Amino acid sequence: MVDNHVHFGLIAKLRECAYAPTEASFQQRWTKLKGTRRSGINNFLEDMPPKHWANAYFRGKQYREMTSNVAKSFNKWILDACNYPITRLVDTIKNQIMTMRAERKVLATNWNGLLYPKMKSCVREAYSNGCTWIVSQENEDIYEVHLFPTVLVNIGKRSCSCFQWQLNEFPCAHAVVAIQNSGRDFSTCVEQFFTVDQYKVAYSRYIQPIPTVDKPSFLEDDFIIYPLAVKRPPG
Structure with a gap:
């Protein structure tokens, strides 16, 4: 039995492997994890290639997300509805989503500038952390x-030797200060995914309400599903 201290230590080492931005840094952390001599770790991960869970090997676009917390948040959001009969459950979730989309559409109308507020805050924080760094220009990119x-930033290729820009599809702190020093338009260095315009497009459509005023009346008892009238076979 693994005690809690060891358990959380293994989780921390595994997290370091998952978030390592390069293959070299992944291998360093992976060696430390295997050095714990816990055979269960190797057994647990033997059927899970790093390309499915490690930053250094994943070749898709994750847009700064590494967990399934969004699914957990959604499940918590519809928690009350889960106790309803299926028709009422669907209708309740539909109404929640319809209201949420309408609220976010209205909210976005008050936003100005290129980035939506969360990402705008990320840029401010990044520049605040790196505004004292010395930046040297090699060429226009x-x-x-x-x-x-020391890190190398290639603005033209949207890359940084720390690999965070490539992983997150959003400029890291090194890139932010380099872009600021270059005098370039920040909009040319950011994926559309993070812009206010794209946010507005995402919530531009709406869910059509389904009125029931013209539907025939019914009794709730008509929709109760009773268990099958079968007898348990002998034996």
Whole structure:
């Protein structure tokens, strides 16, 4: 039996492997994890190739998300509705989504600028953290950000040697200060996914209400599903 201290230590090491941005850093952390000499770790991950769970090997676009928390949030959001009969459950969820979409559509009408508020805050925080860094220009695209370790930013290719820009599809702190120093339009360096315009497009459509005023009346007892009238076979 693994005690809680060891359990949380293994989870922390596994998390470090998952979030490692490069294959080299992944291998370093993976070696440390295997060095715990817990055979259960290897057995647990033997059928889970790193490309399915590790940043360094994943080749899709994750847009800064590494967990399934969104599914958990949705399940919690519809928790009360889960106790309803199926028809009422569907109708309740439909109404919740319809209301949510309408509220977010109205909210977005008050937003100005390129990025929606959450990402705008990320840029401000990134620049605040890196505004004192020294930036050297190699050519019109390539910049060197001097800190420890020194990183290379290629604005034209939207890449940084820390690999966070490539992983998140959003400029890291190194890229933010390099873009600021380059004088370029920030809109050319950001995926449309993070923009106000794209947010508005996502919530531009609406869910059509389904009125029941013209439907025939019914008794709730007509929709009760009774168990099958069968007898248990002998034996």
